[in-house]
Amino acid sequence: MTESKGSNSNITACPAAENHITKWLRVILYAILAISGQASAQLLSRFYYQKGGTSNWVESLTQVVGFPVLLPYYFYRCLTTASFDSDALVKPKLLMLVLVYVYIGLLMAANSFLYSIGYEYLSISIVSLVSASQLAFNALFSYFLNSQKFTPFIINSLLLLTISSVLTISDNTTEKLHGISNGNYALGLICTFSATAVYGLMLASQQLVFRKVFDDRQSLKLVMDLTIYPSFVASIVSLIGLLGSGDYQLLIPEMDSYELGRVSYVMNLVCTAVCWQVSIFAGLGLVSELSALFANCIFAVGLPVSMIAAIIVFNDKMSSAKGISMVLAVWGMISYAYQQHLDDCNDETKESEVSEV
Numbered sequence: 359m360t361e362s363k364g365s366n367s368n369i370t371a372c373p374a375a376e377n378h379i380t381k382w383l384r385v386i387l388y389a390i391l392a393i394s395g396q397a398s399a400q401l402l403s404r405f406y407y408q409k410g411g412t413s414n415w416v417e418s419l420t421q422v423v424g425f426p427v428l429l430p431y432y433f434y435r436c437l438t439t440a441s442f443d444s445d446a447l448v449k450p451k452l453l454m455l456v457l458v459y460v461y462i463g464l465l466m467a468a469n470s471f472l473y474s475i476g477y478e479y480l481s482i483s484i485v486s487l488v489s490a491s492q493l494a495f496n497a498l499f500s501y502f503l504n505s506q507k508f509t510p511f512i513i514n515s516l517l518l519l520t521i522s523s524v525l526t527i528s529d530n531t532t533e534k535l536h537g538i539s540n541g542n543y544a545l546g547l548i549c550t551f552s553a554t555a556v557y558g559l560m561l562a563s564q565q566l567v568f569r570k571v572f573d574d575r576q577s578l579k580l581v582m583d584l585t586i587y588p589s590f591v592a593s594i595v596s597l598i599g600l601l602g603s604g605d606y607q608l609l610i611p612e613m614d615s616y617e618l619g620r621v622s623y624v625m626n627l628v629c630t631a632v633c634w635q636v637s638i639f640a641g642l643g644l645v646s647e648l649s650a651l652f653a654n655c656i657f658a659v660g661l662p663v664s665m666i667a668a669i670i671v672f673n674d675k676m677s678s679a680k681g682i683s684m685v686l687a688v689w690g691m692i693s694y695a696y697q698q699h700l701d702d703c704n705d706e707t708k709e710s711e712v713s714e715v
Contacts, residue, residue, distance in 0.1 A: 381647060388643040392653070393660035395637030397667045400485070402630040403477040404672070409617040409626075413608060414474040415600040420627050421470035422596060424635030425589035432582050450571050455587075458567050462584065463591025465560040466638075470592065471599065472553035479538050479546030482668045486661040488550040493520050495558030496654040503566045506649065511697035518690030519658040522682075561653055564645045581646050585639045655694050659687045 399421070406417060449455075476485050493516055500506035538546075564584060572580055600606050616623040644653035 385644065385647050388640045388647065389656045389659075391636050391640035392644060392656050393663055395633045395635075395640060396657060396660045397664040399630055399633035399637055400477070400482055400664050401667055401671055402626055402633060403474070404482055404668075406626055406630065407478045408672075409622075410612065410615050411623075411626075412478075412612060413600070413605040414471060414478060415596060415603055415605045416609070416612075416627070417474035417477065417630075418467070418471040419593065419596040419600060420630045421473065421634045422466050422589050422592035422638075424631035424633075425586045425593070427632055427635055428582055428586055428639065432579075432586065435579070454571060458571055459584075459587040460591050462560065462563060462567070462588035464595065465556055465563065466588055466592035467595035467599075469553050469556040469560060470596065470634075472549040472556065476546050476550030476553060479535065479542045480550060481535055482664055482672070484547070485550055486664055488547060489554050489658075489661060491520075491551065492554035492558045493654055493658055495555045496561055497558075499559050499562035500565065500649070503562045504569065504649070509697055511693050511700075515655060515690045515694035515697070518686045518693065519655055522658070522662060522686035522690060558654065561641070561645060564642060565649055568646050581639070581643050585635075585642050589635070589638065652694060655690065659690070662687050 403417060403421075406420075411417065450458075473485075476488070480488075497506065497508070497516060501508070567584065568580070613620050613623045641653045641657065644656055
């Protein structure tokens, strides 16, 4: 009997170990996509304004309108894979889903428009500095909405990642783009700071949706649903803003006056839209796999990466502060990952105790 119990425990342990490895492989993939997508999108957004772009609504629209790139795979899986929707046998009410998608979509639209103003009036260094505050906002909203526990390792991770983001551009805080007035500079700071608050609220709200509306179910379909439908809502809001502001009348003249030509103008907007959508999808995947706070930590790690990319693309100067910030960012991620490892070990221990009973 003892031997039988041991063999059964080994059998149950193997699938659990495989699921654990698979989960962290997905997390690593999402993290790579989130960081690379964010860095590329930020550079392209700044490039749009640097080469002659002027419309905040156009830039705002490109941040949310890239969701159609997900549709071919989404429909293909829906048609060919019966298990694609297997985790959603008990679906929430339609009205609840509509309210959720509209709410998240409005937050996405507000976040994209506020950030577009920041990219127009601030350098990537300054945007990265202000964006460091999103960790504090997300921690605050996660505490109230998701009962986020603050262990010593999580607090250490938040402190290290925040310091890392600040150190990244601590020697560039007085930099201003050529031709930007003090008033526009202040406006850029205010809008970027507001955008980080909205983004922190959005991530915490997405985690709340997974817990309360989707009952903690985790599937690719749910991640794609919560990416595509809110992005559609945000695109409509941004399009209304574009039409209402009259900026659509400036598209052709702006395209003609773009320094690199019409083709480069269109390619910039298309690539920006795709990169932002990759970042949004990956960030939501991190929220579903772990938490909103973890997703925000990943994006915080991406801030120094954006700075390195800016050094290469825009010839920004490298400093010792930026090198130290990279080390602190990695340290912060290790601290958070270790806490997640402890949580997983506790969960596995509880599961084994239940199975033995």
